[in-house]
Amino acid sequence: MIALLTRDLRLALRAGGGFGLGLAFFLILAVLVPLGVGPEPATLAVIAPGILWVGALLACLLSLDRIFALDYEDGSLDLLATAPVPLEAVVSIKALAHWLTTGLPLVLISPVMGLLLFLPGEAYLWLILSLLLGTPALSVIGTFGAALTVGLKRGGLLLSLLVLPLYIPTLVFGAEVVARGAQGLSTATPLALLAGLTLGAVALLPFASALVLRINLR
Amino acid sequence: MASFWEYANPLKFMRTTDWLLPIVAVAAVAVTSIGLIWGFFFTPDDFRQGATVKIVFLHVPAAMMAINAWVMMLVASLVWLIRRHHVSALAAKAAAPVGLVMTLIGLITGAVWGQPMWGTWWAWDPRLTSFLILFLFYLGYIALWAAIDDPDTGADLTAVLCLVGSVFAVLSRYAAIFWNQGLHQGASLSVAPGTRMDWAYKAPLYVSMTGFGLIFLALVLAGTRTEIRARRMKALVMRERMA
Numbered sequence: 001m002i003a004l005l006t007r008d009l010r011l012a013l014r015a016g017g018g019f020g021l022g023l024a025f026f027l028i029l030a031v032l033v034p035l036g037v038g039p040e041p042a043t044l045a046v047i048a049p050g051i052l053w054v055g056a057l058l059a060c061l062l063s064l065d066r067i068f069a070l071d072y073e074d075g076s077l078d079l080l081a082t083a084p085v086p087l088e089a090v091v092s093i094k095a096l097a098h099w100l101t102t103g104l105p106l107v108l109i110s111p112v113m114g115l116l117l118f119l120p121g122e123a124y125l126w127l128i129l130s131l132l133l134g135t136p137a138l139s140v141i142g143t144f145g146a147a148l149t150v151g152l153k154r155g156g157l158l159l160s161l162l163v164l165p166l167y168i169p170t171l172v173f174g175a176e177v178v179a180r181g182a183q184g185l186s187t188a189t190p191l192a193l194l195a196g197l198t199l200g201a202v203a204l205l206p207f208a209s210a211l212v213l214r215i216n217l218r
Numbered sequence: 219m220a221s222f223w224e225y226a227n228p229l230k231f232m233r234t235t236d237w238l239l240p241i242v243a244v245a246a247v248a249v250t251s252i253g254l255i256w257g258f259f260f261t262p263d264d265f266r267q268g269a270t271v272k273i274v275f276l277h278v279p280a281a282m283m284a285i286n287a288w289v290m291m292l293v294a295s296l297v298w299l300i301r302r303h304h305v306s307a308l309a310a311k312a313a314a315p316v317g318l319v320m321t322l323i324g325l326i327t328g329a330v331w332g333q334p335m336w337g338t339w340w341a342w343d344p345r346l347t348s349f350l351i352l353f354l355f356y357l358g359y360i361a362l363w364a365a366i367d368d369p370d371t372g373a374d375l376t377a378v379l380c381l382v383g384s385v386f387a388v389l390s391r392y393a394a395i396f397w398n399q400g401l402h403q404g405a406s407l408s409v410a411p412g413t414r415m416d417w418a419y420k421a422p423l424y425v426s427m428t429g430f431g432l433i434f435l436a437l438v439l440a441g442t443r444t445e446i447r448a449r450r451m452k453a454l455v456m457r458e459r460m461a
Contacts, residue, residue, distance in 0.1 A: 148375055148379060158361055161357060161358045172396065
């Protein structure tokens with residue numbers, strides 16, 4: 001399993017792996033929004049929590065089809081499915097690798113993006129914390145979507161149509177944490193709901209992902 | 219009546235629906251017409267809302283069926299996953315477009331009603347938002363069916379999507395409530411004492427709801443029959459090619 005993780009990480013990090021595309025997308029979004037909305041710090045500060053969360057979500061979405069597509073094409077997914085490691089574990093490792101290469105970097109550069117969007121000072125801690133708690137759910141849910149569409153030729157657009165509605169609760173709770181943090185309100189409730197959502201998704205969704213993967217490999 | 223499980227045999231299903239479908243279809247048209255005509259022309263205007271209140275006879279049944287259609291798809295998907303009941307999978311497929319249209323009717327009549335009452339076509343109210351989200355779930359489900367060639371794989375994948383989607387649809391509903399307090403009134407019909415709606419409205423509303431339920435049933439039966447025929451045709455074409 002660790003071998004699989006390091007293999008996936010290495011594939012993602014080396015040339016052609018698409019690592020950094022999500023980050024670049026996140027950066028571009030943070031540049032485009034002020035250009036579209038106008039540079040007033042007051043306006044930007046209000047919408048910053050939502051924009052940052054939507055940006056993180058879309059950046060996550062960009063790299064989802066890579067989770068299984070390449071392995072499916074060259075047949076290594078069939079090997080993984082017949083390996084002694086249960087497919088549920090393989091799926092979880094894949095999601096973990098996706099999070100390490102997409103979610104974690106997003107968390108790390110999010111304060112810089114917050115700076116660009118004049119996020120209020122009190123909200124930085126909550127931004128990092130909510131993204132840290134929420135992005136694993138995005139990766140796990142996205143892995144389910146990727147497993148659903150792995151056999152399809154034009155799966156990319158369909159993948160976003162399937163996955164984005166599933167992202168809604170995560171987005172609502174995550175953005176709420178930051179918005180409440182920015183206003184100096186208590187963030188305990190949305191934070192607890194976000195954590196519950198992530199834990200539930202991490203615990204249960206790999207089973208669904210493995211199930212649909214088995215169907216697709218039939 | 220034969221047991222539900224015997225209708226996993228498409229032949230048996232076709233034979234029963236041969237006579238059942240016309241009856242249901244006629245009943246659906248009749249009951250819905252009665253409900254709507256009664257509701258639109260033979261109920262008093264509301265004290266404050268005037269004649270606009272009468273859109274309730276379209277709005278509430280459509281909204282109810284939009285949710286019930288998803289529940290029916292969920293049950294049908296479970297039946298397919300657990301018992302490999304082929305007709306059940308096809309019924310879930312046939313129900314999705316009907317549910318989508320019901321959701322759309324609910325949203326549009328709601329907008330038409332909201333304009334004079336709330337002064338806005340749309341509000342990011344929890345109920346409205348969850349309906350829009352339900353609409354997206356229907357779109358995704360239908361798109362996944364359309365994208366997969368192999369019928370059994372398609373049935374399996376959409377069934378799992380329906381299960382997972384149901385969990386997330388419920389989560390989204392509570393997330394939406396958490397996220398924004400709304401304009402929308404509470405439940406129109408309630409078993410709680412002190413229900414606000416008068417029987418002059420309630421009776422035609424119940425008739426209209428029954429009619430919408432029958433319409434849904436008729437459309438799903440017709441859709442399932444079409445799916446079965448389409449599959450038979452495919453099998454015939456394959457056989458011709460092999461020969």
